[in-house]
Amino acid sequence: MAEMINLDAVTEGLRTIASLRNGVSDLFKCLTEGVGGPVIDPYSGQPKTSDNEPTEEAEKQFLADVQGIVEGITNKILVLEKSCDLLSHPTAQVSVQLSLLAQDPALERNGVYKSVVSCYRWCDRMHDYVTQASHILNQNICRRSTIALDPLQRILIPGGIGRRSSFATINTPSSQIDAFFNNLSRIHPNVTLEISRPFGAPTVVFITLDRILKGCLLLHGLLIEWVIVKGINEEFKTADGTVDIWSDSRYEVFRKISDHCNSATLNFATPVHVDLAVRSWLNWFVNYNTLxxxxxxxxxxxxxxxxxxxxxxxxxxxxxxxKCRP
Ligand SMILES: [Zn+2]
Structure with missing residues (x-):
């Protein structure tokens, strides 16, 4: 703990300085007045008109006064020096004991120690969270953000962020879409995909999943815009042969599944890799074969x-x- 300041010495020193100032002021006042008293009348402010020469007695008195005042000043300077000696010398301590700066003088008077401990724990927890978050994020290869990576990471993640999908725009050629779904039908042998374009550019894909259900996808480019699911004995075409993609199934079960399928399109949607979204959606949809x-x-x-x-x-x-959904 740092050495306490001697307040008595400080008080005595300040008092001595004030007295010293008075002594010096008296000395200059005495010297100004000269032998025989002031030469200027303090009341009228005019020089005195007396032409009398100062007597020898007055000169002795003047010298005695000056000598007395100087002795008083000397004594006060000695007292001031003693007061200064009683004080510590902080500059000398700092030069030889720098380690004292790191010590808290009074723990109970300020909250520095508690703040430091709290800050240390906060940083420690933040480090743990960052480590866990980094571990989890590194597991997610199929990122959806468009944040650029460094060139090395683009090489390590083929099809990742660095490579933009060729299906990214809504003006995807129909031949490319057909090839994409033909490839998907080979991946899922229990799924029958039938592509139709009754409205022009938008693609309508009829899905038949085993003998369980039928589905109808309305695509804008490769972006799934609408999904309808019906029973295996229902049709998506009216009696006159036109495609009806809006009427719901007459079965409650398939109306529910239609709602879930539309929710799934939002869940799997990604603005950059729309082909990955369709592939993920179909991978999820084929699980209805165990309906x-x-x-x-x-x-x-x-x-x-x-x-x-x-x-x-x-x-x-x-x-x-x-009612059992988690
Ligand atoms: Zn249940």
Whole structure:
């Protein structure tokens, strides 16, 4: 702990300085007045008219006065020096003991120590969070943001951010879309894809999943805009042969699945890699081939309120009833 300041010495020193000032002021006043008193009348401000020569007695008195005042000043200077000696010399201590600067003089008087401990814990927790977040984000290869990476990382992640998808625009050629869905139908042998363009540029894809259900996708480029799911015995064409993509299924089960499919398009949507969004959506959609066979993961029943588990989890593809969804 740092040495306390001697307040008594400081007080005595200040008092001595004030007295010293008075002594010096008296000395100059005495010298100004000269022998025999002031030569200027202090009341009228005019020089005195007396022409009398100062007597020898007056000169002795003047010298005695000056000598007395000078002795008083000398004594006061000695007292001031003693007061200064009683004080510590901070500059000398700093020069030889710099380590004292790092010590807190009074822990209980300020909150520096608590603030430092709190700051250290905060930084420690932040470091842990950043480490965990970095680990989780590095696992997600299929990034959706358009943040640029360094060239090395573009090489390590083929098809990642560095390579822009050829399906990024809505003006994708129809031949390219056809080739894309032909490739998808080879990946999923239990899915039948039929491509039609009854409205011109927009592509309509009819999906038949085993003998479970039928679906209809309305695409703008490769962006899924609308999904309708119907039963295997229902049709998307009216009696006169026109395509009807707006009327719902007459079964409650498939109307529910239509809602979930439209939700899934938003979940898998990505503005840059639209082909990846369609591929992810279809990978999720084919899980409905167990619509009537797989029991609910939560209640382990196939039917609840006369309905099969119509919900498929976006990430794990587990099936749940509407009321059993996590
Ligand atoms: Zn259930």
């Amino acid at each position: 009537f066979t797989k029991p609910c993961r939560k209640c382990n029943h196939r039917l609840l309120d006369a309905s099969p588990p119509t919900w498929r989890d976006f990430r794990t593809a587990d099936c749940y009833h509407e």
